[in-house]
Amino acid sequence: MNILLNVIKRKQKLIIYAVFVIFIILFSIINISNYINQRNEYKEIQKQKFESALTTTINNYTIITNMLYDLYLNEDKVSVILQQAIQTNDLKQYHDKLGNLLKDFYQVIKNYNIRQLHFHLKDNRSFFRFHRHEKYGDDLTNIRESVRLCNETKQVQIGFEEGRIYNGFRFVYPLFYQYEHVGSVEISFSFNFINESLFSYLKHPTDFLISKYQVEKFVFNEELSNYSVCLLNNNFMHDLNINFNNTKTVFKENIYFEIFSKNEIVEINHKMNNGDFFAEDGELHGSSKIFVFMPIKNFKNENAAYLITYFDDETKSELLLSKITISVFVISFIVLVGIIINIRERKIKLEKEINTQLQKMNDQKDRLFSVISHDLRSPFTALLGYVDIIIDEFETLTKNEMKEMLLSLRNSSKNTFSLLEKILNWTRVQLDKVYVEKQQTNIDLLLLNVIDKLTDVIGKKSIKINYNSESIEHEIDKSSYEIVARNILTNAVKFSYPNSEINIDLYKENEKIILRVKDNGTGIKPELLNRLMNNQLHESNYGTDGEKGTGIGFELIYEYAKYNSGKIEILSKVNKGTTVYFTI
Secondary structure (H helix, E strand, O other): OHHHHHHHHHHHHHHHHHHHHHHHHHHHHHHHHHHHHHHHHHHHHHHHHHHHHHHHHHHHHHHHHHHHHHHHHOOHHHHHHHHHHHOOOOHHHHHHHHHHHHHHHHHHHHOOOEEEEEEEEOOOEEEEEOOOOOOOOOEOOOOOHHHHHHHHHOOOEEEEEOOOOOOEEEEEEEEEEOOEEEEEEEEEEOHHHHHHHHHHHHOOOEEEEEEHHHHHHHOOHHHHHHEEEOOOOOOEEEEOOOOOOOOOOOOOOOHHHHHOOHHHHHHHHHHHHHOOOEEEEEEEOOEEEEEEEEEEEOOOOOEEEEEEEEEEOOOHHHHHHHHOOOOOHHHHHHHHHHHHHHHHHHHHHHHHHHHHHHHHHHHHHHHHHHHHHHHOHHHHHHHHHHHHHHHHOOOOOOHHHHHHHHHHHHHHHHHHHHHHHHHHHHHHHHOOOOOOOEEEEEHHHHHHHHHHHOHHHHHHOOOEEEEEEOOOEEEEEHHHHHHHHHHHHHHHHHOOOOOOEEEEEEEEEOOEEEEEEEEOOOOOOHHHHHHHHOOOOOOOOOOOOOOOOOOOHHHHHHHHHHHHOOEEEEEEEOOOEEEEEEEO
């Protein structure tokens, strides 16, 4: 009987052990399965983050190209040349005419990383490539789908496209002369600039691969030497024109063979050839990474290129915890719960950060559109008004009247240029594209130069400038210091009464260099002063002579002061005046 009881007990124990083992195995499978799902979710987040960064970057550049198109390119003096070129077989005459008209403008916009300014006739022939002005007249119908679509639909086309010389994101706009469609113009940014912008968002480098088929089909023969076949996938090529400053020690030719196994490379090739958007695990320099491969479609919806980046793999340690859950069930269970909560919290936090960033970018876009649509309208209306008067009354105007008109036209042009310069400086801050280069500088001479540049607006109000300065040399970023000083003085003049005085003092105090600008103007209301001191958005106020501003002058002062480790302090009383201190 005892033997039977012992057998039954042993069987019961075996059953309990078996159930316990099965339970542990099932729990481990569920645990590992959950981990795999979480890994996939994490990869999806990295993909979304990469895609969101590219979308935000392109949206920012769309704002800039829209502004250039509206302000400079969509003008009759430009489109009439294309209209004349259409009616003749002698393209060179009008080709040269357009080049002479816009050569200075092209030199200016090149400083803002614009790579191409390319005009096309309405029959899709290339009319003027500012980056290769000697090449024109070639038919782009079967080469540049963006040009064909723009000329066919007469609507703006934005997207990636391969080219005969350069590859990049194209912004192609239709051109009209007296409501007649005459052609189109393309504005393209340097891919280096786009890569730098992506790096500023992601803090990770990016590799760019272009389809070998697209290169062989479209690129000029003399440009083929600028490409090399990619060792990762021989259906893609490296564009040697692109200088990836942040990737020289990362995305070298053989790096992928150090990261992935042969079987993984075969799988990656298969996915790339299918145009998949995917993420892969990899190890770089002993650290776990997630590599994201994002396909770039062209205007024909073909898989034209790939952008590749990587993110630090923050979930790799979780795999080890999942593997030991079979022997350490309780600990693994607790850790797993913590991991799930942590991942979900990170996901929610990341989504909030992305939404906050997108909302911020939308607010910046709306504000820039508001400035462009409202504040640029008045000066351009004035410019056009003066031009119309000169044209309509050219025969009857005396020399003195003509001179007065031209002086007014010049002043209005200066005001417009100053406003545009403010917008561009503000845009650099928003895109985090302010480059600081400190050097030993005579600040006294710099301020005298700022005052000299504002002589016209100061003289218009008959304002007396009392300038007192020590001869001070210091290591500063000249450009940002000048922007701060110019905006402080511009505001002082704007809100000063005619025939009043402005005191400007430059001095040292307790190892600090202080610029003090004091006016006797309208002063600032306490509630507005509080918003200014906190660098909050505000509406622009009119000056004492009806001057209209942008509402971004003080924002420029605060933002650019930071690049010299500066501090801004404002003291003001309504109807008494304002004193601004800029201390570095």
